[in-house]
Amino acid sequence: MVFWENLKNKLCVKWFTFGKSRRDRKRKKFTMLIVPHNQAQAVKNISFPYWWLKLGSILGIIVLILVSTLILNYFSLTYLAVENKELREINTQQSKEIKDLKNRTGEMRHKLEGLMEIDREVRAKVGLSEEVVPNVQASRGEAGYLTDNFFWEERVKHFAGQDDQEELEDLKAELVKIDWQLTSQMRHMERLKSEVETRVNRPAQWPLRGYITSPFGMRKDPFDASREEFHNGLDIAGPYGAPIRAAGNGVVTFAGEKGNWGQMVLIAHGLGYVSLYAHNSSLLVEKNEQIVSGQIIARLGDTGRCTGPHLHFGIAKNGEWIDPLEILE
DSSP states (O other): OHHHHHHHHHHHHHHHHHHHHHHHHHHOEEEEEEOOSSTTSOOEEEEEEHHHHHHHHHHHHHHHHHHHHHHHHHHHHHHHHHHHHHHHHHHHHHHHHHHHHHHHHHHHHHHHHHHHHHHHHHHHHHTOOOOOOOOTTOTTSOOOOOOGGGSHHHHHHHHTTSOHHHHHHHHHHHHHHHHHHHHHHHHHHHHHHHHHHHHHHSOOSOSSSSEEEEOSEEEEETTEEEEEEEEOSEEEEOOTTOEEEOSSSEEEEEEEEOGGGOEEEEEEEETTEEEEEEEEEEEOOOTTOEEOTTOEEEEEOOOSSOSSSEEEEEEEETTEEEOGGGTOO
């Protein structure tokens, strides 16, 4: 019993102390003294419950958080507005660049197609075989001819539906490919130019319509059958006075009387080629005259050492006589 009485007394004391402390905290106040500079005025004091201070502190923190949030949102919106403006400017610039690249790519494509058409026409006219042009898409070292799906209109269809950045990158890649093929085509055109010059300048055209009476190489001397001699060209028979034509483009280096050759013409064609036309009855060109392939340069005759009217036609390459039949077409 004594134990229970002691326990009861302790609990009552603690409950009384707790209730009193709560009442003391509620009655606790915070006082502010206002002391004027003028000593004639009385000192003022302002008192308010202590919990007001706590409440004010909490409200102040909440207001500070709200103001900070508003400031952050303001700067964030301002930054986004500036960024959107810059993005609009970039988009405008990209649209302009895309338009310029489309124009440049289209122009280069048409120029490339024009060069390829000229290449085909020239080759067809001079009888050269068509070369394989490296393809624009031959990124793995393959080669082929351009096909319809590479025309510019098809590329525009391919780009449709892509965003500006992807379209811009694809256009740049396409421009690089076309530029590469344009460079390649220019190299082909240079080779074509060289081939055409070789074909046109090379003495490959028959100088006379007739028949061969004596081929190139060793033969019996027509004036002494007991001995052999080297014949450095072809003897081509034909009617007296028949037109003799230049076998290729070139410059006349000699035109006149030349011993056993009689009335003779020499033409330098470049590329190491020289052609000889001998035994003519008359000459129609002069030294240093520019000659084009097929031009009539003389008339068939029997001047010099010969057995009858014919043309002695010879071709030298780099100073060595060669068989004209290896070149004549």
